[in-house]
Amino acid sequence: MNDAPAQPAAAFPIARSLFVFALVYGGMTVLAGFLAVKQVMLGPTGLGVEAGIFAFLVLVVLSSATAQLHGASTANRLVVWGFLPLAMSIVLILLVLRLPADPEMWPQGLEAFQLIHATTPRIMAAGPVAYLVSLLLNVWIFSKLRGSGEGSGSVGLMIRGAIASALSQAIDSVIFITLAFGGEREIGTLIAGQALAKIVLSFVLVPFLIALVVRFARWLDRRPIR
Template sequence: MNDTAPVSPAAPPNMPLGLFVFTLLYGGMTVLAGVLAFKQVQLWPTDLAVESGIFAFLLLVVISSTLSQLYGRAFAQRIVWWGFLPLLISSLLMLLVLGLPASTEMVAGRADDLAAFERVHSTVWRVWAAGPAAYITSLLLNIWIFDRLKGDGEETTIGLMLRGAIASALSQAIDSVIFITLAFYGLFPIMNLLIGQVIAKVVLSVVLVPFLITFGVKAARWLDAKKAG
């Protein structure tokens, strides 16, 4: 007779569900921001423009602020640093794909598609190079400002929204100057793009980011409670 008790499977990691979901979203947005950045969108009815990567990047601000609020500044900073990993892997895969020969079917039947793909992605290296410099500076600054404004008092929804707006506006203005200069200077006149980028990010930081952070915090808490239940 075997009296040995059955070995129970190892318990799953005690990782909050909200943290898991938001970390996945964070990694995806780091890659998508660089891809979207190649297209500049006009800010109608002006001649000012904005690079489309700001939409993904503002979500990075929201996610990092949410993580800082719920799980602490040190953890949010680690996520920012680990965000370099998907950026690096994406860059290496892009270089690999550009270096591999295209299929004979594509060369013969879809030469225009191939030329467009290579023209866009072969010049995106400056975006990939500028992205990390702006990324690490602005997001670490955002987390630092967001955390410093918290103080020792009891958190309120209005306080959370104000902290999110101020931290995002300041950090994203600096991000715009770094990114636009490194990515596009010398390729075309950048002043309209730079001004449009700063204005767009500051306005969105004030109008949109506070509500997204509030929603993000509530959503993460709901997910954490759902797992606990």
């Protein structure tokens, strides 16, 4: 029997920044659905938007930063595998909703839980479809705008991030609202309002966040392994 100690594995078989991105990304896919329950107003603009957009914009930032640092194919894999925690959360929510509640549970809390999480099947199906299409589109546009050059300058990076985010978020609004509410209510004004709010956020927040995250990731990857 060989009692020789096992050789330690490499401390970071993937880039440290990609490891951190994946952790945060998985959490944001789940959190976006919970935050979407609340509708918020965007300050003086008077635009209303579901609060899940803030977590979704983090997904846009992370997928764009991944494409910038690790390539479009890696960013696409991040988006596709990021669907896994989202799908698992939906399955677990459906399971918990069908399990009998503890009779000693606070009645108002149970009612609120059921009300918030018992969304219709159409809405549950619309979210993942819009997620996959819009985020894969974001990576594709972001990478195409980069062209064959390095394209790592801060200004170019921010411009590409804003354009890719704005276009993909507009498509996200069209897909999600059409699948979730089409035929049940008038969706034209709802799509327009949601898309406009997301485009505004894409130009105001996303460019700076992408530049910041890319700078942080490069610093993280330069740190010595301990």
